[in-house]
Amino acid sequence: MRVKRYIVDTMPDAMQKIRGELGSDAVILSTKELRIGGFLGMFQKKKIEVIAASESTEKVAPKVEMKRPSVPASPPITRQAIPQAYRKSSEMMSNSSSAIGLKERPVVASLEMSTASEGVVQVSRASPTVDNTQQQMLDERLSLFLDSQPKETVPSATAAPHLHRETKEDRLFEEIQQMKSMMSKLARQQEGVRELPAALSVFQEQLQSHEILPELADEWIEAVYNEWVALDQKLTDEELNKLIRIKVGSFLSDNIGAGISEQTKIVYIAGPTGVGKTTTIAKLAADQIFRAHKKVGFITADTYRISAIEQLRTYASILNVPLEVVQSPGDMQRARQRLAGCDLILMDTAGRNYLNELFVAELHSLFSPSEQSETYLVLSLTSKIQDMKRITENFSRHGLQKVIFTKLDETESIGPLYNLLNEFPLKASYITNGQNVPDDLLSVDLKMLTNLLLDEKS
Known part of the structure; x- marks a missing residue:
């Protein structure tokens, strides 16, 4: 097995190097975008890290005697030089070869890593930064992995099916990922000492x-x-x-939105149950009416929750804005026609279990994304990050653009906001920090979010 690491500008460059060095049967194990160089975190160049692997197979030595080349050959590697972790694999290969009349030959397991700017570098089993216990754990795991690999024999008419090859590659990938994770953990432990x-x-x-x-x-x-x-x-x-x-x-800098655009005609508000969508819509409406001096209309599709329509109807009465109730795409089209005189339409939606993508697709059937529309996902900062990521992933397939984070007043952690923006190319536009309409609605800016993270007052 040969594993190589490349750092390149584009994937075509990587493919060319992989085919040239590992052959056409090489398999790409992972890709990752890197940022290299720069000053103070800026002007960094984007690179791509590609890890590929291929199975090295040794050809059977020909029986015809050939003249040795004039260049002296390297001395053969003896069994004593082979680490104990790999000796069992070598002996099994030797026994298999002798059974069909082949000469015994040493087996050397090597792990090769390379970059686009450097040659092949042999990775030593021993590292000065890893103690004996950790090294022994790595040796034992790598030994078990090599022993579990099928031994090579003379090809026959009943070759292994393609499915078997994919399964073997999956196992190889899993083992490499585990080894990388283990080494990363050791590296973090060592860095923690500094x-x-x-x-x-x-x-x-x-x-x-x-x-x-x-x-x-x-x-x-x-x-x-x-x-x-x-x-x-x-x-x-x-x-x-x-x-x-x-x-x-x-x-x-790339994860902050400017709020509702002047050109936007309709805003779709979606989110799971209990995050405060209806109250947030009332805050947005008040902001657009009193600050931007727009004529606003409401549409609601929340017919699942008891008194949901009455709650929005109460806000509509206080703010003196029209309200339409819809249950189907046809209702939605007629409601928009009746609200054609409004400068901006805010649409409330039902709170459902949006961990289920079927509910997301059902909701999206009411939307008509266009250049004059925006889609906001409302999430609570008190939610679990794994649930937030799953919901965001389901919505991101349907034109999601911006996020409103609610209930800042109910938590001391701003971490979920940063974690979500790190995972998805979305823009945070608003944060709510209370239930007062219209006061507890904050437009997001860089200084505010930085101060919240560093526990400093704005």
Whole structure:
């Protein structure tokens, strides 16, 4: 088995290198986008990391004696030189070969890694940064993996089916992922030993208290730490805090929305049960009426919840706006015609179990996305991040654009917002921090979100 790592600009470049070095039977195991270089987290170049593998097969030595080349050959690898972790695999291969009259030959298991700018590098079994116990665990796991692989024999008419090959590749991929995860864990443990400057230690504690995902927190800590080291560790805490704000700001710059656009004619509001959609719609309507001086109309499709229509009807009466109730796409079309005189239409939808994509598709049948429409997903900051990600994934297939986060007043953690924006290309537009209409509606900006993360007052 040969495994190689490439860092390239484009996938076609990777494919060309993989075919040239590993052959046409090579399999791509994983791809990941990297950012390299830059200054203070900016001007970084995008690269692609590609990990590929192929099965190295040795041809049977020909019986005809050939003259040795003039160049002296490397000395053969003896059994004593083969690590104990791989000796069992070598002996089994030797026994299999002798059964069909083949000469015994040594087996050398190697793991090769390469980059686009460097040659093939042999990865040593022993590492000075890993202690003996950890190394023994890796050796035993790799030994079990090699022993579980099928041994090569002379090809026959009953070759292994394609399904068997895919299964073997799946096992290989799983083992490699486990090894990568183990090495990453060891690396993080070793990095945790290093001493961080005071300001960076405080930042790390803040990220943990807000439940920022470890991979995102590690990325920020590593970037600021590297800048600190590059500047000879002479930065003051104030200067480090500026670097931290720059790093967080660069993350948020592409993930903040400007709210409802002036050109928008209809806004679809969707979200799971209990996140405060109806109250949020009333806040948005009041904001558009009193600040933007628009004529607003309501449409509701929430016919599942008891008194849901009455709640929105009460807000419509207070704000003096028309209200239409719909249950089908045909009703939706007629309602829009009756509200044609409004500058902006806000549509409330039923709160359902949107972990089920069928409910999402059913809801989307009422929407008519266009250049003059916007779709908002309303999520509570008190929800579990895994549920938020699952719901967002289901909605993202149906033209989701922006997110409204509610119930900031009911939690001390802003982490779910950052974690969700890290996973999906969405824009946070509003945050609600209470039930008062229209006061408790905040337009999102970079300074506010940064202050919430760093526990600073706006």
